[in-house]
Amino acid sequence: MARSRPGSSIAPPARCGIGLRAPHLAELVEGRHEVPFLELLAENHLQPGDPAAAGLEALRGRTPLTLHSVGMSLGSSDPLDFAHLARLRALAERLEPALVSDHLAWVSLDGRQLHDLLPLPLLEEAVAHVAERVARVQDFLGRRIALENVSSYARFAESELAEWDFLSEIAARADCWILLDVNNVFVSAANLGFAAEAYVDALPRARVVQLHVAGHEREAEGERLIDSHGAPVADPVWALFERALARFGPLPAVLERDRALPPLAQLLDEARKADARIARAVPRAG
Amino acid sequence: MLAELQRAFVRELFGDGARLRPYRETTLGALADALAAIHPVCVRLVGEDAFRQLARRCARERPSRSPDLNDYGELADFIEGFAPARALPYLADVARLEWALHRARHAAPGDGPTILVSPYPIDRIWTTNQPDWEGDTEVRLDEGGVRLAIGRGPDGAGFTRL
Numbered sequence: 424m425a426r427s428r429p430g431s432s433i434a435p436p437a438r439c440g441i442g443l444r445a446p447h448l449a450e451l452v453e454g455r456h457e458v459p460f461l462e463l464l465a466e467n468h469l470q471p472g473d474p475a476a477a478g479l480e481a482l483r484g485r486t487p488l489t490l491h492s493v494g495m496s497l498g499s500s501d502p503l504d505f506a507h508l509a510r511l512r513a514l515a516e517r518l519e520p521a522l523v524s525d526h527l528a529w530v531s532l533d534g535r536q537l538h539d540l541l542p543l544p545l546l547e548e549a550v551a552h553v554a555e556r557v558a559r560v561q562d563f564l565g566r567r568i569a570l571e572n573v574s575s576y577a578r579f580a581e582s583e584l585a586e587w588d589f590l591s592e593i594a595a596r597a598d599c600w601i602l603l604d605v606n607n608v609f610v611s612a613a614n615l616g617f618a619a620e621a622y623v624d625a626l627p628r629a630r631v632v633q634l635h636v637a638g639h640e641r642e643a644e645g646e647r648l649i650d651s652h653g654a655p656v657a658d659p660v661w662a663l664f665e666r667a668l669a670r671f672g673p674l675p676a677v678l679e680r681d682r683a684l685p686p687l688a689q690l691l692d693e694a695r696k697a698d699a700r701i702a703r704a705v706p707r708a709g
Numbered sequence: 710m711l712a713e714l715q716r717a718f719v720r721e722l723f724g725d726g727a728r729l730r731p732y733r734e735t736t737l738g739a740l741a742d743a744l745a746a747i748h749p750v751c752v753r754l755v756g757e758d759a760f761r762q763l764a765r766r767c768a769r770e771r772p773s774r775s776p777d778l779n780d781y782g783e784l785a786d787f788i789e790g791f792a793p794a795r796a797l798p799y800l801a802d803v804a805r806l807e808w809a810l811h812r813a814r815h816a817a818p819g820d821g822p823t824i825l826v827s828p829y830p831i832d833r834i835w836t837t838n839q840p841d842w843e844g845d846t847e848v849r850l851d852e853g854g855v856r857l858a859i860g861r862g863p864d865g866a867g868f869t870r871l
Binding site: 466467469470471472473474493494495496499500504507510529530531532533534535536537538539541543544546548549552576577579581642644645647649 | 710711712714715716718719722727728729730731732735736739740772773774775776777778779781814815816817818820861
């Protein structure tokens with residue numbers, strides 16, 4: 424079974440870090456800003472001559488790092504891509520991140536990479552399939568990983584489970600952690616018509632180890648919410664973030680921003696809004 | 710059943726229905742964005758709108774095969790088969806130069822250069838289409854072909870005429 428490993432010598436504090444984006448790297452390396460921790464998108468750093476390598480080396484050891492993958496395709500019916508997993512493992516060995524995570528989604532099929540986090544049919548068959556793959560990935564990486572819920576824009580008519588039960592059951596069977604993205608919960612709840620609060624309230628306390636928070640936007644043609652990471656965090660998402668902190672206690676969180684990237688100082692200001700909420704959260708007993 | 714449901718999902722994703730449109734936009738958008746980022750000179754030569762159309766068509770017809778998006782972006786062969794681009798016969802070779810520069814930026818230090826041969830002066834086309842270029846912008850297509858070595862030096866990726 425998967426081993427739990429301390430990973431980096433510095434674990435992320437119960438504060439809000441940010442996702443590292445290339446335009447901010449040089450300023451982060453200069454070190455004028457206090458940054459609780461950085462989440463790296465793993466697939467940005469797998470090339471043999473990764474242009475960010477020197478910057479990451481400078482940051483490693485003074486800022487805790489976590490590694491977030493979008494490429495394991497844990498929900499795909501394709502075989503696991505062990506060549507890709509080997510590259511991820513080598514990166515993790517080099518950077519010693521405190522956490523490695525990927526998504527409850529599929530990103531590839533029949534060898535074609537879709538580069539989007541596609542939703543799963545919420546079926547018992549998929550629970551068994553994903554749990555077995557997560558367990559194999561954990562064995563291969565030699566560490567427990569965290570599985571993140573994604574935003575959904577459509578559902579499979581064949582689904583027979585609530586998504587929170589689907590995720591909880593996979594986490595239990597695979598013995599993995601959960602990375603709870605409250606913006607994704609909010610977006611999916613709005614698009615598919617369920618109560619976002621019910622999702623947060625149903626997840627097992629012992630498995631949720633980190634939170635994500637981000638901004639969303641409405642789709643250009645239509646009514647759906649899109650997880651664009653292109654806007655400030657919306658008020659109802661902050662409310663859901665607080666609800667998660669009340670349930671799970673003060674946890675490390677990451678503010679994700681990809682589109683319309685603001686200057687670093689402005690992004691860190693928004694992360695401090697999350698920090699203030701984490702600081703008010705009451706540690707849970709046991 | 711999972712594989713069948715996923716295959717049906719991908720077919721619908723690449724169709725034109727509204728239900729999976731957000732996924733279509735992300736998938737094609739990610740690849741088209743990657744192509745535009747790798748080929749700024751080609752974008753400038755054909756214009757942003759025309760490049761976007763070309764890039765989205767390429768994204769549909771030439772799928773990504775690597776989970777690492779940095780591995781995607783070879784556009785030249787697609788351009789050669791793309792009828793609207795025939796008016797710019799040098800475009801495919803400019804794309805080859807930009808792709809070679811992209812690969813050089815991500816190559817391991819010490820990797821040898823890539824050699825590119827073209828009947829067009831693509832190095833001059835590239836140089837005169839840089840945003841900070843202030844010299845003469847006229848390039849005569851019949852001024853002669855080039856043999857270029859593209860690689861990564863101490864100042865980053867670049868090329869020299871052989």
